[in-house]
Amino acid sequence: MSNRFESLLERLAGLSVLDRIVISLAALLAAVLVGGVLVFVSGAFASCRSGLQLGGTTFCYNPMQVYYELFLGALGHPLEGGWSLTNYSLGRTLQQTTLLIFAGLSVAVAFRAGLLNIGTQGQLVVGGLATAVTVVYAASIVPGGFVGTVVLIPLGVLAGAVGGGLYGAIPGALKAYADANEVITTIMLNIIAAGITSTLLSWQFQDPDSSNPETRPVPEYAEIPNIPVIGFEEVNFSLLALAFAVVLMIGMAWLLARTSFGYELRTSGEQPGAAAYGGVDEKRMTVASMTLSGALGGIGGAFWVLMVHGQWLENVPSLGFDGIAVSVLAGNSPIGVGAAAFLFGVFQSGSQSISTATSVPKELVGVLTGLIILFVAMPEFFRLIGRRYVAPGTTEPVRTDGGDPAVDDGGDGDA
Amino acid sequence: MVQNRRRFLEGASAVGLAGIAGCVGGFGDEGDAAYQVGMVYATGGTGDDSFNDMAQQGARDARDEFDLSFDETEPDNEGQFEGAQRDFAESGDYDLINCIGYAQAGALSENAPDYPDQNFIIVDEVVEEDNVRSYTFGxxxxxxxxxxxxxxxxxxxxxxxxxxxxxxxxxxxxxxxxxxxxxxxxxxxxxxxxxxxxxxxxxxxxxxxxxxxxxxxxxxxxxxxxxxxxxxxxxxxxxxxxxxxxxxxxxxxxxxxxxxxxxxxxxxxxxxxxxxxxKRVDSAVYNAIESVVNGNFEGGESETLGLEEDGVGAVYGDQxxxxxxxxxxxxxxxxxxxxxxxxxxxxxxx
Known part of the structure; x- marks a missing residue:
């Protein structure tokens, strides 16, 4: 039995990219089937005007319609007439995608260093507040207009990165120097982040003109601008922000695969003993990777402030927690984070389409998207475990075996 | 085993066929009423036995009276109001969007000018836009x-x-x-x-x-x-x-x-x-819907429902x-x- 399990793990660990895509699609299909039955049956317990009469029971929810809205509604119904690429729903989808790329990258980088950063949410909350406060105060010094845009946005993003990075460094330092489990400290620091920011808000930064708990809005020119002509005017989404997220994503992939820092980070995660033997300062590496992870989360907070709301709100959506799911789904690969973030963006936006187009309750929609994530993530999840316990050796030969050096290159020379 | 598989396939195809039939039949669509209304509730959502449920009651009363259907969203936090209002406004299918609760005022003052042909109401706060009617209570x-x-x-x-x-x-x-x-x-x-x-x-x-x-x-x-x-x-x-x-x-x-x-x-x-x-939130919602149905909705105005209008009052306990x-x-x-x-x-x- 245990042998069979091990061989299964081995097989999963050694799957090629194509295999993984096929498995993911099959899992998606299975999740849609299970979810469809669930929606259909739930419809029997709801009341509606027009339902499907079947054997004396009225079924209110149409699973086909629900999934149609979930996937195509998120893209703005491309099969119906009058579709344009820059439609509102797609903008909403890409807005979520952009934010989730940052959150997903944050979790992925820490995971690659062997650290489970559950604290992206807290780092994002702190980073977002740092951004909003910095920009609001800097706006009184910096001239407005184009100069303001060019100065304030990078400044705001930097403030978010610094705020999130410092906040991420805390659990890193606790792990490195006090041997505190980072899962527990990051979870606790999430709660502390919410408490501290809320206190700071009511103490100093609350917008006096608003009855909602929120900071003063940043000036309009400090919000991330849209590219004129192309569109997405009616939704708080900027292609520039998405482009930045994609560049950052590629940058992270490059950092991990092609630099000595990335090599040290990965070896610390996969073979801590070997890394230490190779001269990696383990403690410094832990702090550095958590700082980098926190900074990415903080940048997510910065974009949430500067792109979506133009101010920091006390109720921050759970982007950081979704980032964990995005990262797991992506197998902690920075490029995969982009695809997984898009899938999550589709779910978020599609859920909105469902709630306006049908009477299916949002809790049920949450179950449907949860099912898809569960089904799709399960093989990925086992693959990750598999890689921990069995060496996938045969499929990815290392250089000494005469394999392609590009596959697992890195700082052999530096390490 | 074979029997089981066959039975499963039969069951699955029955569900599948029902789904396809449903798609063609369009069940689950409630968009055939003459008037459509969108409801954006305050955080806390329906089931609060209070503010939001009163608003929902108003919409239900109106549905009983007129050829009307309403769709609802329940934002979880203040950050979702703007998106929720826009979702309704963007579709262009709604004759009226009811924004329940003062916390939506900021989002609505941003959205209302972008959709000048869309009628909105807001309850508990005043938003001065030509297409928004504000209901406050005494x-x-x-x-x-x-x-x-x-x-x-x-x-x-x-x-x-x-x-x-x-x-x-x-x-x-x-x-x-x-x-x-x-x-x-x-x-x-x-x-x-x-x-x-x-x-x-x-x-x-x-x-x-x-x-x-x-x-x-x-x-x-x-x-x-x-x-x-x-x-x-x-x-x-x-x-x-x-x-x-x-x-x-x-x-x-x-x-x-x-x-x-x-x-x-x-x-x-x-x-x-x-x-x-x-606080008769239900009558505010009902009145607004009624005015839309009767074609005399007037935006840009605010109405305070006090004791005189029976908008507020002391009601003695049932027991x-x-x-x-x-x-x-x-x-x-x-x-x-x-x-x-x-x-x-x-x-x-x-």
């Missing part, structure tokens, strides 16, 4: 009424249901949700009402900081009953107020409900709820109402008329 007036009741009762020896007053002390309490101008206006009216009834009565007040924290509501009210000898506590705190009722039951004292007749919506506490300060002495009810009726006639002016700020 909360201080209604709170004055229940304050008047509390001030009259706290001095007497009065026992009914599960509660009794403490004749040795004349203290009443107020528990608020968040310390915002709207909730403070409840307190202002309540204090004025108590003072009007009884110069010597003391009002203790506390803000929990949350509309959804029953435990905190309970401990706050309990300390008022125990430490301050309060015998009647009024709450304007949403679900937090349920804790006030629990405390009243534990201590054998009285409480006053808010927004709807809470002795009916929270029946298990009917033996301690003397009265409720109702305890009959036991409140008639002379007190008469005095309340007098002060109600005096407020309507302008003889009493009720402050709206502390």
């Amino acid at each position: 909360e201080p007036e209604g709170s004055f009424q229940v304050g008047h009741l509390a001030g009259l009762l706290t001095d007497r020896e009065f026992a009914a249901g599960a509660g009794e007053t403490n004749p040795d002390a004349s203290t009443v309490g107020f528990v608020g949700g968040t310390e915002t101008p709207l909730i403070q206006s409840f307190e202002a009216g309540f204090r004025a009402g108590v003072e009007y009834a009884n110069d010597d009565a003391e009002v203790v007040s506390s803000y929990v900081g949350d509309f959804n924290d029953t435990g905190q509501g309970q401990s706050t009210a309990r300390s008022m009953y125990q430490n301050n000898d309060a015998d009647i506590v009024f709450h304007a705190a949403g679900r937090t107020g349920i804790g006030v009722f629990q405390a009243a039951q534990d201590e054998g004292r009285f409480a006053l409900g808010v927004d709807d007749d809470q002795s009916l919506s929270n029946e298990s506490f009917a033996d301690v709820i003397l009265a409720s300060m109702v 305890l109402g009959d036991e409140i002495p008639q002379e007190i009810k008469d005095q309340l009726e007098e002060s109600r008329q005096a407020i309507i006639d302008g003889e009493i002016s009720v402050p709206s700020e502390l």
Whole structure:
């Protein structure tokens, strides 16, 4: 039995990219089937005007319609007439995608260093507040207009990165120097982040003109601008922000695969003993990777402030927690984070389409998207475990075996 | 095994076929009514036995009356209001979008100018846009009424249901949700009402900081009953107020409900709820929908529903109402008329 399990793990660990895509699609299909039955049956317990009469029971929810809205509604119904690429729903989808790329990258980088950063949410909350406060105060010094845009946005993003990075460094330092489990400290620091920011808000930064708990809005020119002509005017989404997220994503992939820092980070995660033997300062590496992870989360907070709301709100959506799911789904690969973030963006936006187009309750929609994530993530999840316990050796030969050096290159020379 | 598989396939294809048939038949679509209305609720959502449920009731009443269907969204936090309003507005299918709750004002002032042909209403706050009609309520007036009741009762020896007053002390309490101008206006009216009834009565007040924290509501009210000898506590705190009722039951004292007749919506506490300060959110929603159906919706205006319009008022508890002495009810009726006639002016700020 245990042998069979091990061989299964081995097989999963050694799957090629194509295999993984096929498995993911099959899992998606299975999740849609299970979810469809669930929606259909739930419809029997709801009341509606027009339902499907079947054997004396009225079924209110149409699973086909629900999934149609979930996937195509998120893209703005491309099969119906009058579709344009820059439609509102797609903008909403890409807005979520952009934010989730940052959150997903944050979790992925820490995971690659062997650290489970559950604290992206807290780092994002702190980073977002740092951004909003910095920009609001800097706006009184910096001239407005184009100069303001060019100065304030990078400044705001930097403030978010610094705020999130410092906040991420805390659990890193606790792990490195006090041997505190980072899962527990990051979870606790999430709660502390919410408490501290809320206190700071009511103490100093609350917008006096608003009855909602929120900071003063940043000036309009400090919000991330849209590219004129192309569109997405009616939704708080900027292609520039998405482009930045994609560049950052590629940058992270490059950092991990092609630099000595990335090599040290990965070896610390996969073979801590070997890394230490190779001269990696383990403690410094832990702090550095958590700082980098926190900074990415903080940048997510910065974009949430500067792109979506133009101010920091006390109720921050759970982007950081979704980032964990995005990262797991992506197998902690920075490029995969982009695809997984898009899938999550589709779910978020599609859920909105469902709630306006049908009477299916949002809790049920949450179950449907949860099912898809569960089904799709399960093989990925086992693959990750598999890689921990069995060496996938045969499929990815290392250089000494005469394999392609590009596959697992890195700082052999530096390490 | 083969049998099982066949049975599964038959079952699966039956469901599949039903799904396809449904798609062609378009079931699940409720878009065939002549009028469509979108509802964006306040955070807390429906099922709060109070504010949001009242708004939903208004839409339901309208659906019973007119050829109407309504779609709803329940944002989880303030950050989602803007998107939720836009989702409805962007589709262009809705004759009216009802924004329930003051917290949506900021989002609506941003959205309304972008959709000049879309009719909106907002409840509890004023948004000055040509396509928005604002409904506010005379909360201080209604709170004055229940304050008047509390001030009259706290001095007497009065026992009914599960509660009794403490004749040795004349203290009443107020528990608020968040310390915002709207909730403070409840307190202002309540204090004025108590003072009007009884110069010597003391009002203790506390803000929990949350509309959804029953435990905190309970401990706050309990300390008022125990430490301050309060015998009647009024709450304007949403679900937090349920804790006030629990405390009243534990201590054998009285409480006053808010927004709807809470002795009916929270029946298990009917033996301690003397009265409720109702806000007829349902009539605001209903009236707005009716005006859209009749083609005389007027945006850009704000309407305050006070005592005179029956937008607010004191409604006696379902169980305890009959036991409140008639002379007190008469005095309340007098002060109600005096407020309507302008003889009493009720402050709206502390």
